Amino acid sequence: MGKEEEVFNRLVEKGVSRRDFMKFSTLMAATLGLAPAMVPEIAKAVAAKPRTPVIWLHMAECTGCSEAFLRSTYPWADDIILDVLSVEYHETIMAAAGQQAEENLHTAMATYKGKYILVVEGAIPTKNEGRYGMVGGKTMLQIVKEVAADAAAVVCIGTCSAFGGVQAAKPNPTEAKSVSEVLGKPTLNISGCPPNPVNFVATVVHFLLLGKLPDLDDKGRPLFAYGQSIHDNCPRRAHYEDGNFVKVFGDEGTMKGWCLFEVGCKGPNTFNNCSLVQFNDGISWPIGAGHPCIGCSEPNFWDDQAPFYVAK
Ligand code: SF4
Numbered sequence: 264m265g266k267e268e269e270v271f272n273r274l275v276e277k278g279v280s281r282r283d284f285m286k287f288s289t290l291m292a293a294t295l296g297l298a299p300a301m302v303p304e305i306a307k308a309v310a311a312k313p314r315t316p317v318i319w320l321h322m323a324e325c326t327g328c329s330e331a332f333l334r335s336t337y338p339w340a341d342d343i344i345l346d347v348l349s350v351e352y353h354e355t356i357m358a359a360a361g362q363q364a365e366e367n368l369h370t371a372m373a374t375y376k377g378k379y380i381l382v383v384e385g386a387i388p389t390k391n392e393g394r395y396g397m398v399g400g401k402t403m404l405q406i407v408k409e410v411a412a413d414a415a416a417v418v419c420i421g422t423c424s425a426f427g428g429v430q431a432a433k434p435n436p437t438e439a440k441s442v443s444e445v446l447g448k449p450t451l452n453i454s455g456c457p458p459n460p461v462n463f464v465a466t467v468v469h470f471l472l473l474g475k476l477p478d479l480d481d482k483g484r485p486l487f488a489y490g491q492s493i494h495d496n497c498p499r500r501a502h503y504e505d506g507n508f509v510k511v512f513g514d515e516g517t518m519k520g521w522c523l524f525e526v527g528c529k530g531p532n533t534f535n536n537c538s539l540v541q542f543n544d545g546i547s548w549p550i551g552a553g554h555p556c557i558g559c560s561e562p563n564f565w566d567d568q569a570p571f572y573v574a575k
Contacts, residue, residue: 271310277342284310287343294465294540295477295487308472314349315467316375317382318368318410321354322403323396323430323439324385328421329355331457344464347471351379365399372413380470381414383407386423386430387445388437395437404445416476417442417450420463425452425483426562433566443483451476452483454535456559461540462488480534482562488540493530493556496538499523512553523550527572529558 274284288306292299321329333356350356351371352364359367371379385403388396393404401409411417419442422428430439443450453463466485469477477485494500502508502522509516509526522528533556541548550556558568 273346274342277346279342284343290461291465291468294461294536295469301472305468305472309343309347309468312347312471314347315471316349316351316371316379317353318351318371318379318414319353319382319384320403320407320410321398322383322385322387322407322424322442323437324421324423324428326355326384327457328384329353332420332460332463344467348380348467351375361399368410372410376413378415379413381410381417382420383417383424383442383450384420386427386439387442388430388439389445390436390438407442407445411442411446416470417446418463418466419443419450419452419454419483421458422454422456422559422561422564425450425454426564428456429565449483451479451485454482454484454489454560456564458560459488459535459537459540459542462536484534484560488536489534489560491534491536493533493535493537493550496536497530497550498538499550517553520553523553523555526555527557527570528555529561529568529571530556533558533561535560 271281271284285302285306288302288309289299291305292302297305319329352368354364357364357367387393387403387407389404393402396403398406419425423430424442427439427441427444430437431441451466453466455462462485465487466477469485477487480486480489482489494503497503499520499522502520503524507516507519507521509521509523512526524531528550530550537548537556538550541551555571557571558564561568
């Protein structure tokens with residue numbers, strides 16, 4: 264049995280049909296900005312490549328990024344990607360605990376030295392040599408440096424690991440920093456609070472399809488997802504141009520779906536593809552639901568974006 268057939272059979276056992284798989288491949292092509300003709304190539308790359316080992320670290324965070332990914336309402340996206348990746352260490356989903364978990368981490372690092380992708384969720388406390396964040400007797404600062412040293416790539420999922428996020432907001436008592444700051448080198452950043460899981464998955468698919476990471480913006484974010492502002496693709500943009508603004512939540516403008524700029528929308532200065540990919544199986548997204556964008560995928564979220572309900 265060929266590798267592709269093996270993968271399909273495993274997915275069928277999980278309730279993922281070939282139709283779902285092609286739907287997944289089509290979503291990936293659209294997210295990556297690839298022509299529909301690439302859909303069969305994506306399906307082939309995802310099904311045929313050896314599983315990529317991943318070590319996923321939880322640092323100072325709320326686990327919302329993992330929750331967003333694992334509870335993706337595309338019922339098949341997580342099944343597919345967990346079949347394509349070999350997640351060797353992930354504190355939320357692994358059965359091991361304590362010493363056994365530590366052993367799993369070190370075994371994975373040794374077995375896949377230089378080949379694994381390190382995914383980091385959460386910022387890194389650095390005050391007093393990092394002692395405000397400890398796992399298994401080591402500081403998060405030590406752990407992330409140790410695991411990153413032998414990784415093929417470091418991917419930050421969520422604004423906390425990418426830019427410091429809420430953990431680094433004033434007064435930042437633990438002196439939390441981004442992963443790139445503590446490693447002293449750039450990381451690939453899938454920012455957002457939480458990030459759209461589709462953008463993480465599309466980054467992995469890009470790697471499988473083309474054998475390299477996607478092009479990045481000057482903040483380390485994939486251009487396919489963060490190349491345009493929320494404002495650029497907002498369905499309320501015509502109201503912005505026409506001067507039709509919601510003045511107070513619940514007013515006539517709210518009922519008519521007018522622009523949220525005057526009640527605090529940060530869409531003009533926020534780069535992400537939320538309006539295009541949307542959340543919950545493409546059902547909605549914050550502005551679609553009547554809530555202003557709070558700029559969660561930008562550096563210095565939250566200090567630079569607050570107050571969320573007043574225009575700046
Ligand atoms: S709601 Fe926000 S993103 Fe949309 S047009 Fe208004 S200011 Fe721009």
